[in-house]
Amino acid sequence: MVLSVLYMAITLFKKYHSLKRRRAPFTDNFLRSPGESLRFKIQELNDDVTVALLSMLVMPLVLYSAFITQIHFGKSSNPVFTVVVGLSIFGYSLVKTVLLLNTGRHYRLGYDGEIAVAQELNRLMLDGYHVYHDVPGKGFNIDHVVVGPAGVFAVETKARLKTTTFNHASDARVRYDGRKLQFPNWTETKSLEQAQLQGKWLSNWLSSAVGQPVGVRPVVAIPGWFVERTASGGSPVINPKEFKFLLKSSGGAALDAVMINRIVHQLEQRCRNVHSITAEILNGPDHPQATLP
Structure with missing residues (x-):
């Protein structure tokens, strides 16, 4: 087991140093693409949705583990309080997820619209624009x-x-x-x-x-x-x-x-x-x- 971990660490270390001996061929920044701002907003929103979904999945398990741990060590625990806290966190995460998904729908509609318009406008470059x-x-x-x-x-x-x-x-x-x-x-x-x-x-x-x-x-x-x-x-x-x-x-x-x-x-x-x-x-x-x- 130790040898396997050591081998993986050495392999990753060599790979990292081989990459560090290379450099990117791009010397200039790129022009902004259609919907560049919305694309970043969509990426950030997807991250927020992932966090909210993980909260709904993980938090009940965390609260259940805390409840069982208290019982195991003989400490008094109020199951009603644990359930209320768990449901509150779950409900908050659920509402947040629904709102984020709704916002994401508007973002994606706007992004698709900008792509559609950009593809028509780009044709003008053939005419010198x-x-x-x-x-x-x-x-x-x-x-x-x-x-x-x-x-x-x-x-x-x-x-x-x-x-x-x-x-x-x-x-x-x-x-x-x-x-x-x-x-x-x-x-x-x-x-x-x-x-x-x-x-x-x-x-x-x-x-x-x-x-x-x-x-x-x-x-x-x-x-x-x-x-x-x-x-x-x-x-x-x-x-x-x-x-x-x-x-x-x-x-x-x-x-x-x-x-x-x-x-x-x-x-x-x-x-x-x-x-x-x-x-x-x-x-x-x-x-x-x-x-x-």
Whole structure:
């Protein structure tokens, strides 16, 4: 037994040192992926769910063991108290798990929505546009930013579940009058306000960064829905598959090549902040490439 443990320890020690003699091939941080922030939230939430489930499974056994131990050593123990404590912990963990799972469902819907929109926007790169995802702001993230001859667009993704009826056409239709979004069973205005605020922040930041005024057009993208405009005005609200038509309707060239390059340089610096997991493992968290700038 001792020899087996010693052999395993020596093997692991050799493996560790063989890895330490290597270094990661990645010298730069990576660009942010679609839904980068939500992906981390989902990972953290899954960890919380695991802890809550373990609490439900382990805590009753711990309390039972404590109760039996007290009896074994002849100490008085109140079984009612033990049961109440056990049920309280179990109930708390159960409620917490249900709430976490519900939150996770919203996170995953949002994440899938950002992936769906990103895949449509990435097609624009074939036409010479630059597309960035999950652009960090101050306390928030802009889902997507598109830069090209037609201008700068801040795209806010809103993934919404559809109701199930016999009329699938009306189930997937949202009406937009320039001020509010009218879904089959509810009305939204917050999405439009959020897109406006994020577009304004991006315009201010880019203008300051490049030293010239940069206009940003906020856009709300709703994947899987047909958007029916009932009035003019307001920020564009589209199905992401319609983005090419939005660019064509934007008029002539709004940005020249020099300004596009200056804007892209700033966005590149801001979005290239995802570290390599391989570099962190091989070189340690203090390695320059293994940390966020």
